[in-house]
Structure formats: structure tokens, C-alpha cells
Amino acid sequence: MDSNVDSQRVPDGQIFFRPVHPGISGKDMESGTSDGQQRKMMEFEISEEADMRLTRQQTQNRTGFASADTKQGSPEGADRKKMPPGKAWLWFVLILIVNFLMVRLLIPDAEQPVMVPYTLFKGEVGKGNVKEIFSRGDTITGRFKEEIAYQAAEEKAGDSRKASKAVTTFTTTVPSFVDPGLEAFLISNGVEISAKPIHEERSPWATIVYSFGPGLLFIAFYIWLFRRMAQQGGLGGGIMGIGKSKARRYDQEEGRKVTFDDVAGIDEAENELVEIVDFLKDPPKYTRLGGTAPKGVLLVGAPGTGKTLLAKAVAGEAGVPFFSMSAAEFVEMIVGVGAARVRDLFKQAREHAPAIIFIDELDAIGRARGQVAIGGASEQEQTLNQILTEMDGFSSREGIIVLAATNQPDVLDKALLRPGRFDRRVVVNLPDKVGREAILKVHTRSVPLAKDASLGELAAATPGFSGADLRNLVNEAALMAARRDQDDVRARDFLDALEKIVLGPERPLLLSHADKERIAYHEGGHAILGLVAHGADRVHRVTIVPRGQALGVTYQRPDSDRYNYTEAYLRAKIVGMLGGRAAEEIVYGTRTTGAESDIEQATGLAHRMVTRWGMSERLGLIQLAPRENPYLGGPAGYGSARPFSDGTAEAIDAEVIRIIAESHEEAKRLLRAYRKQLDVLAEALVAQETLDEQEILRITGLPPAPALDAGKLPVPDGGDKNAEPSVSLPGVAGPS
Numbered sequence: 001m002d003s004n005v006d007s008q009r010v011p012d013g014q015i016f017f018r019p020v021h022p023g024i025s026g027k028d029m030e031s032g033t034s035d036g037q038q039r040k041m042m043e044f045e046i047s048e049e050a051d052m053r054l055t056r057q058q059t060q061n062r063t064g065f066a067s068a069d070t071k072q073g074s075p076e077g078a079d080r081k082k083m084p085p086g087k088a089w090l091w092f093v094l095i096l097i098v099n100f101l102m103v104r105l106l107i108p109d110a111e112q113p114v115m116v117p118y119t120l121f122k123g124e125v126g127k128g129n130v131k132e133i134f135s136r137g138d139t140i141t142g143r144f145k146e147e148i149a150y151q152a153a154e155e156k157a158g159d160s161r162k163a164s165k166a167v168t169t170f171t172t173t174v175p176s177f178v179d180p181g182l183e184a185f186l187i188s189n190g191v192e193i194s195a196k197p198i199h200e201e202r203s204p205w206a207t208i209v210y211s212f213g214p215g216l217l218f219i220a221f222y223i224w225l226f227r228r229m230a231q232q233g234g235l236g237g238g239i240m241g242i243g244k245s246k247a248r249r250y251d252q253e254e255g256r257k258v259t260f261d262d263v264a265g266i267d268e269a270e271n272e273l274v275e276i277v278d279f280l281k282d283p284p285k286y287t288r289l290g291g292t293a294p295k296g297v298l299l300v301g302a303p304g305t306g307k308t309l310l311a312k313a314v315a316g317e318a319g320v321p322f323f324s325m326s327a328a329e330f331v332e333m334i335v336g337v338g339a340a341r342v343r344d345l346f347k348q349a350r351e352h353a354p355a356i357i358f359i360d361e362l363d364a365i366g367r368a369r370g371q372v373a374i375g376g377a378s379e380q381e382q383t384l385n386q387i388l389t390e391m392d393g394f395s396s397r398e399g400i401i402v403l404a405a406t407n408q409p410d411v412l413d414k415a416l417l418r419p420g421r422f423d424r425r426v427v428v429n430l431p432d433k434v435g436r437e438a439i440l441k442v443h444t445r446s447v448p449l450a451k452d453a454s455l456g457e458l459a460a461a462t463p464g465f466s467g468a469d470l471r472n473l474v475n476e477a478a479l480m481a482a483r484r485d486q487d488d489v490r491a492r493d494f495l496d497a498l499e500k501i502v503l504g505p506e507r508p509l510l511l512s513h514a515d516k517e518r519i520a521y522h523e524g525g526h527a528i529l530g531l532v533a534h535g536a537d538r539v540h541r542v543t544i545v546p547r548g549q550a551l552g553v554t555y556q557r558p559d560s561d562r563y564n565y566t567e568a569y570l571r572a573k574i575v576g577m578l579g580g581r582a583a584e585e586i587v588y589g590t591r592t593t594g595a596e597s598d599i600e601q602a603t604g605l606a607h608r609m610v611t612r613w614g615m616s617e618r619l620g621l622i623q624l625a626p627r628e629n630p631y632l633g634g635p636a637g638y639g640s641a642r643p644f645s646d647g648t649a650e651a652i653d654a655e656v657i658r659i660i661a662e663s664h665e666e667a668k669r670l671l672r673a674y675r676k677q678l679d680v681l682a683e684a685l686v687a688q689e690t691l692d693e694q695e696i697l698r699i700t701g702l703p704p705a706p707a708l709d710a711g712k713l714p715v716p717d718g719g720d721k722n723a724e725p726s727v728s729l730p731g732v733a734g735p736s
């Protein structure tokens with residue numbers, strides 16, 4: 001069975017098979033169509049039990065994409081540090097509470113006077129027990145010399161258990177008939193008649209706290225807030241630091257310079273930047289004849305492909321200071337701060353020219369103006385305008401080059417891309433197999449490799465991995481080897497690390513024998529179809545050890561990176577995905593929930609065949625789903641503004657349903673034909689849990705999957721002789 005849950009939506013237009021495991025968002029191996037000629041669909045590599053999609057998360061890089069890794073200065077960190085406004089309110093409330101408690105503690109006589117009857121008051125005056133009084137209107141407030149025990153009448157009636165109160169401060173009301181002799185009576189009994197209210201009298205301390213406390217606290221709070229913000233900028237300079245940029249100078253901070261030696265596998269991008277290095281080394285050489293060097297270079301590419309690294313390498317090679325800042329860090333809670341930071345960043349760079357300014361995640365502020373959600377808009381706009389102003393403001397003779405990185409070039413404000421600004425665009429692609437090997441070499445420079453660890457094979461097994469993913473893989477493998485007390489990192493460590501990264505850690509589950517057998521048949525179904533379906537990817541491994549969300553996994557991967565897919569290949573893919581369920585149906589005659597992600601992936605693929613790749617005769621070559629961001633995978637679906645009729649929508653559904661139904665039939669037909677092989681494979685899986693390619697071939701006696709153009713497969717002995725294995729899948733326009 002497969003993973004029961006697939007938390008990742010699959011963006012339209014990309015074939016990615018990712019293991020259905022929610023925890024590995026960063027590891028996606030992507031593939032997808034990118035624009036124009038450079039139609040670069042990446043491949044699927046490992047197919048999970050029905051081939052999981054490796055897909056880019058739709059969410060943007062800022063929400064926890066970043067390959068879970070270790071990038072320094074990643075914008076995520078910065079976002080976290082920023083205090084959300086909600087927290088400020090919490091502080092505000094806390095301060096009010098503290099203030100209240102202080103007042104209570106410092107002003108013991110802030111107690112309310114107790115209301116006593118006029119007669120009792122006069123009685124006490126008569127006894128000479130009243131020290132002083134203050135009168136306003138018909139109300140008298142005063143203090144007894146000695147406290148008296150008093151219980152209000154209404155309380156007596158209500159609750160007899162209530163103890164009488166000890167009263168020193170009292171208040172009473174003079175009856176409506178005026179008591180003419182009162183004043184003389186008071187004086188004769190030695191009562192002081194006070195000119196100021198008695199119960200509001202406070203100690204000098206209390207007065208200070210009352211009048212200044214709250215104000216002081218607020219001021220302290222704001223000072224603290226500003227300081228905190230300023231400290232985040234690394235400048236710790238009180239309120240004044242807030243408008244400073246938080247740019248980091250890598251040349252000073254890091255011991256070792258990054259050079260082009262540290263960058264591998266993205267040669268084209270690297271070559272394009274060589275000229276920039278040259279310019280920075282000797283600006284006059286270029287400007288001597290009146291030419292202008294580029295001011296801004298936009299690095300465009302998927303997350304983790306090495307854009308930041310490349311920018312640092314340019315600085316390292318040229319030997320100039322490198323000021324780096326993530327665009328997300330520009331914008332703070334306070335409007336105007338972003339613009340101030342931009343100004344400061346450029347000022348710093350100018351002081352150290354020639355220099356490089358690197359702005360990461362440019363899309364965070366470079367989004368087309370007016371396209372931003374209300375609220376952050378004006379701040380974002382101001383910041384963006386400031387960048388434009390600054391870029392216009394320096395001449396190329398100054399030797400400053402602004403590099404910026406984004407993975408959403410299409411959302412950028414057009415003004416940023418005008419000549420004199422970011423007029424050069426360098427695409428940083430995901431590395432191909434050769435590139436991945438080179439990157440692995442860079443990152444294993446200080447890792448002792450065992451003889452059996454072949455970086456070439458590892459590169460072949462990791463299509464769609466970015467440089468950051470590969471670095472992470474090497475790191476995981478090294479940790480794995482260390483945990484195993486080895487002195488070197490072996491092939492097994494790399495494979496285990498890869499599996500862990502792609503699928504999540506092994507999950508110990510107590511499964512009954514019956515469950516195991518069912519999972520074995522499900523995975524066996526995928527695997528057999530991988531071997532016999534025409535054009536399917538090679539099956540590398542089958543396991544029924546639960547991992548991440550998956551109960552079992554069938555790994556399939558093409559022999560080489562694929563950039564384009566034939567329809568037959570896609571159909572074989574769908575047939576393979578449905579093989580798990582088909583096997584269960586054939587063997588048990590019942591269904592389980594185990595095929596959920598298989599179904600999801602198959603549907604997604606069929607949908608894209610129809611809506612994006614023009615593989616439905618009935619609908620023809622019409623684009624029926626929007627293109628998506630080639631670097632991130634993007635939102636699919638037109639929402640309410642669907643540019644086609646209801647009839648077309650119905651036709652799309654019908655075509656998708658037809659493709660799935662045909663593939664399902666095909667899967668069942670093939671599995672019936674290869675039932676004997678399915679049985680032995682399932683049995684072996686229950687016994688051994690994991691089988692590699694050689695074992696699978698030996699156990700089933702099947703030849704490795706034929707290439708697409710291979711001839712008919714032999715009908716296996718013992719198979720259903722009537723059900724001839726298919727050589728070609730029914731065409732899209734086939735009988736329906």
C-alpha cells in the first residue's frame with residue numbers, strides 16, 4: 001500500500017514524482033517544463049510505490065522550503081526574528097498588569113473607605129475616636145483614631161458568616177435634614193477638619209508611581225522595542241540603528257573566501273558572471289572607452305541551486321566586499337524603515353567600492369507595485385522605489401554591482417528590469433547528472449570516501465536535486481557513517497541517507513502477516529508493471545519497510561536525466577501507478593485505502609496530459625491549464641475565471657477518466673498475465689522486506705524493462721496465455 005496521505009498538492013504542468021511524505025518538502029526533486037526551447041522536464045526518479053511525485057512545494061520558498069538546510073543568512077531566520085505585532089500587544093498587556101500590581105503594592109492606603117451610617121459616625125465622634133474628616137457636599141470622609149469593628153446591615157442579613165470589618169477610613173452621608181450643630185460638635189470632640197480629601201491621600205512614592213509610572217513604563221517599553229529591532233540589524237545602536245541595513249559583509253565575517261572552485265555544476269551561469277568579476281577587478285578598464293558595465297544582474301533559479309553561492313563567489317574572485325541582504329529583511333513593522341535600510345546599504349557599499357551588493361529574495365519587495373496585498377503595500381512600494389532610485393543614482397564607474405536572486409522572476413516589477421537596473425538575467429538551472437557529480441565532488445572534498453562510494457552513481461540517483469540538496473545528502477551520509485562508527489563514508493551510507501531524505505525515516509510499525517502480505521502484493525504490482533509495462537522506468541528497489549507516510553515503496557528511476565516525455569512513457573507511468581491497486585483487486589478482490597496517493601498522482605498526470613500537453617485527440621492542442629512557475633511549481637487552476645466553457649470542462653473530466661480507466665484495465669491485464677511472477681515477488685517481499693534490482697530480476701525471471709522501442713515481451717509461462725502483454729498502450733484517441 002502506499003502512503004495514505006499525500007500532503008503535497010501536485011502542481012499542474014510538472015511531472016514530478018515525489019515520495020508522499022510531508023516532511024520532506026525541501027527535498028523535492030523536481031522536474032517540470034520550463035519555458036520555450038529549453039523545455040526541461042525533469043525527471044522522476046524514484047518512484048514510490050507508485051512513484052511519487054517530486055514536486056516543488058507550491059508555497060514559496062520563504063515558507064520553510066530551503067531544503068531544510070543549513071544555509072546561512074536564509075531569510076527564514078530573519079522572518080522568525082522579527083517580532084510579530086501580536087507579541088507586542090502581549091507585552092503591552094503585561095506592562096499594564098505590572099503597573100497595576102505596583103500601584104497595589106506601593107499604595108496600601110488606596111483602600112476604599114467603608115460606608116457607615118451617620119448615627120455610627122456621630123457616636124464615634126462622641127467617643128472621641130474620629131481623627132479627621134473631609135466633607136464635600138453631603139458626603140463626609142474621615143479616619144478613625146482606632147479601627148472599629150463594623151458590619152454593614154445588608155451584609156448581616158445576607159450572609160451571617162461574614163465577619164465584621166475592621167474600619168479605619170470611612171465615609172458617611174449627612175442626612176437631608178441639616179444637622180446644624182455638627183460643626184461645633186466635631187470641633188468640641190477634637191476632630192480635625194481636613195481641607196483635602198482623606199482617602200485619596202498618598203505617600204510621595206505613590207504619587208510618583210501614579211503620575212509617572214505608566215508613562216515611564218511605556219517609554220521603557222518602546223526603548224526596549226527599538227533596541228531589539230536595532231539589535232536584529234546587528235548594529236545594536238539603540239533607536240538610531242533601525243534604519244541601518246543589516247547587510248553582512250562576508251569577506252570579513254567568513255574566514256575563507258568563496259571562489260568559483262566552490263561552485264560546480266552550473267557552468268553556464270558561472271561563465272556569465274566571469275565578466276562581472278573582470279569588471280570589478282578593474283573598473284576603469286571597461287569604462288575607459290565610455291562603455292558602461294552592467295549595474296544589476298538578476299540570478300533566477302530554483303531554491304538551493306546556488307544563487308547566493310554564485311554571488312559570493314563573484315565577490316571572492318574579484319576580491320571585493322560583499323554586502324548581502326535578504327529583501328525580506330528590509331521591511332520592518334515601521335513604515336519607512338525599508339527605504340532607510342536600502343539607502344544605508346548602498347551607502348555602505350559606495351564607501352567600500354568596488355563592491356557587490358547582493359539582494360536575496362528580490363521578489364519579496366520587487367513584486368509589481370499595486371499587486372501586493374493591502375497593508376504591506378506602501379512600505380513595500382517605498383522600499384522598491386528606494387532601490388530603483390539608488391540604482392539610478394550611481395554610475396557604473398563607481399564599481400558597484402548589484403546582484404539579486406529570485407525564483408519568481410515573473411512577479412517582479414517591470415521597472416526593476418529596465419536597462420540600467422537589473423538588465424542582465426542569469427538563469428541558474430538545476431544541475432544535470434554531470435553537474436550533480438561535480439557538486440558532490442565539491443562537497444565531499446573533506447569527506448573520506450570508501451572505495452565503493454561512487455559519486456557518479458549517486459549523481460545518477462538524484463535527478464532533480466539542487467546543490468543545496470546534494471550538500472545535505474553528503475552531510476546526512478557522513479552523519480550516518482559516523483553513527484555507525486566507520487572511518488569512511490560508504491555507498492550504503494549514501495543510499496540510506498538518500499532514502500531518508502526522500503522518504504523520511506523508517507517508521508517502526510507492527511504489521512500483521514496479512515497486512516504485510518497485502519502491502520507486498522501492492523508493491524509487487526507496481527514493481528511487476530515497472531518491469532513489463534512498455535517504456536516504464538527501471539525498478540531499482542522494492543521495500544515493504546514503512547517509511548515516512550508510505551507503507552511500502554517501489555523505487556523506479558530512468559537511466560538518464562529526462563527532459564522530455566513521450567506519451568507512451570506517461571501512459572506506462574500511469575499504468576505503473578495503478579499497479580498497486582490492480583494487484584490488490586486481482587489477488588484479494590477487495591479494495592483498501594492504500595492507493596490514495598497512487599490515485600492522486602495518476603489523476604494529476606492524466607490531467608496534465610489533457611490540459612497542458614495536448615495529448616487528448618478530443619480536446620486537441622489547447623492550453624487548458626495555466627503555466628506555472630518553472631522554479632517553484634505554481635498554483636494550478638484558473639479559479640473562477642476559467643477561460644473555457646462548461647462543455648470543455650466536462651470533456652476534460654471525461655478524458656481524464658478515460659485515460660485512468662484504460663490504464664487501470666491495462667494494469668490488471670498485465671498483472672493477470674504475470675500473476676505467477678507477482679506471487680513469487682510478493683512472497684519474497686514478505687520474507688525479505690527489501691529487494692534490490694538484481695534480486696527482483698532473479699526472483700521473477702523477467703528481463704530488465706525494455707527500452708521504449710523494444711519488441712514484444714515474451715508471454716511468461718504460467719501466465720494467462722489469453723492475456724497478451726501489451727506492447728503499446730492504447731493511444732489517447734483509441735477505442736473508448
Ligand SMILES: Nc1ncnc2c1ncn2[C@@H]1O[C@H](COP(=O)(O)OP(=O)(O)OP(=O)(O)O)[C@@H](O)[C@H]1O
Pocket residue numbers: 061066071262263264265266301302303304305306307308309310360405406407439442466467468469471
Ligand atoms: N552549484 C553548487 N555547487 C556547490 N554547492 C552548491 C551549489 N548550489 C548550492 N550549493 C550548496 O548549497 C548551499 C545553498 O545554496 P544557495 O544558498 O546558494 O542557494 P540559493 O539558490 O541562493 O537558494 P535560495 O533561492 O533558496 O536562496 C550553498 O551554500 C552550497 O553549499
Ligand SMILES: [Zn+2]
Pocket residue numbers: 001002003049050522526577580581594595598
Ligand atoms: Zn501504491
